Amino acid sequence: MTSFYGEHSKVWLSVDCIIFGFDEGKLKILIGRRQMDPGRGEWSLYGGFVRSDESVDDAANRVLFDLTGLRNLYMRQVGAFGNVDRDPGERVVSIAYYALINVKDYDDCLRQEYGLEWVNFDEVPTLYSDHNEMIQRARKMMRQKISNEPISFRLLPSLFTLTQLQKLYEAVSGEEVDKRNFRKRIKDMDFIEKTELIDKTGSKRGAFLYRFNKRAYKEDPTFKL
Amino acid sequence: MTSFYGEHSKVWLSVDCIIFGFDEGKLKILIGRRQMDPGRGEWSLYGGFVRSDESVDDAANRVLFDLTGLRNLYMRQVGAFGNVDRDPGERVVSIAYYALINVKDYDDCLRQEYGLEWVNFDEVPTLYSDHNEMIQRARKMMRQKISNEPISFRLLPSLFTLTQLQKLYEAVSGEEVDKRNFRKRIKDMDFIEKTELIDKTGSKRGAFLYRFNKRAYKEDPTFKL
DNA sequence: TCAAAAGTGTTAGATTTACACCCATGA
DNA sequence: TCATGGGTGTAAATCTAACACTTTTGA
DSSP states (O other): OOOTTTTSOOBEEEEEEEEEEEETTEEEEEEEEOOSSSSTTSEEOEEEEOOTTSOHHHHHHHHHHHHHSOOSOEEEEEEEEOOTTSSSSSOEEEEEEEEEOOGGGSOHHHHHHHTEEEEEGGGOOOOSTTHHHHHHHHHHHHHHHHTTSOOGGGTSOSSBOHHHHHHHHHHHHSSOOOHHHHHHHHHTOTTEEEEEEEEOSSOSSOEEEEEEOHHHHHHSOOOOO | OOOTTTTSOOBEEEEEEEEEEEETTEEEEEEEEOOSSSSTTSEEOEEEEOOTTSOHHHHHHHHHHHHHSOOSOEEEEEEEEOOTTSSSSSOEEEEEEEEEOOGGGSOHHHHHHHTEEEEEGGGOOOOSTTHHHHHHHHHHHHHHHHTTSOOGGGTSOSSBOHHHHHHHHHHHHSSOOOHHHHHHHHHTOTTEEEEEEEEOSSOSSOEEEEEEOHHHHHHSOOOOO
């Protein structure tokens, strides 16, 4: 191969995906046992190598699609992790991404096939290499986003109750909020629409279901929680 | 070379540095004419390849030190830029970093030696490859930071006037603020200390010089502009 | 003497926070 | 009938934003 850059050394480049979900009032991530050496058997994020014919973003999308069967997930780059010895085998630099999925959309057969587990974010075990650092950075980014962009809806079913929305917000932001004040703020956002549907799974009385109107949000994209 | 990952392809990895400065009331960045093919002669950020024995962060620090002679600069990773064809020559993935320097600390001989120019951020020409995208992302990150972290002091001399501080804030945030309201907020921050020194370069009357007390900030790191 | 930047307080309006009770239902 | 989560309004406190004039001094 001819090269302008021949004298410099190349590195392996991988992507690692932090997949967030929300279920039973808790923020969760999807992790599995590493299937390859080095580190076989350790808890780990799921990742893959970047191929020569795909962009780094495409590699992350491919890995996410393999894993979830879902396209067009909300996905953001966390950043590059490039310590020399981060991979015990070779020099591998990894670009971390986080993605948000609705746990209910996710095919549990696929989860079992890959041997993945949903674990509560606050109870994540020690992970392979620098993966714990990756998830912390991802969480920090997400915490900043959730107050300024409507990302909650990526983690919830398309119909959700205000209590669910509030619990999610609390789980991500890490602080409790007053129910009445929270609902007041939601009422001001016209793109969060009340339906006539009632969810009775969470309480005897039942709670109204709401939906996120993407179109309405695009017309007036002001968001502040 | 033995490898666990032999079947996957490696890539060249570079770092690109966005060096911000502030002078004469304007936010500036340091760019130069590209010295190598492909793209020789085009306006470009300054960068370098990541070596096999250094972390990606170290590579960025090395490039910054070569260029400025300064250590311990404020530096943050912007992210990985990994489109397949972003480099016309070969597959090169680049990790962008931005750094803040005080223009007065910067040795102008070094600038000339490397053929670099300070250009107003709002007047940056078309740059090589995806470098314009990099600087936009860097600026966005910086805009978010400046209200929540005391980074202004990295761009200013150690003694500065409140007018300078305000102009800097306006240049980075992109919006004008009321002088009295701005000063009120500054007064609340005990780690921005008034000295008895007067700067007479900016006005006939002269303005008091202030200084950032790092130690006091560490004791009470609350910041909100 | 005048142009140019430095410096200084008050008030109205908006936003945020704290707070407690009734409702509907299934078990 | 009672335990559980759903739903609602008001008032005090805080924060934000708007606003204009005096001071100093070198040219």
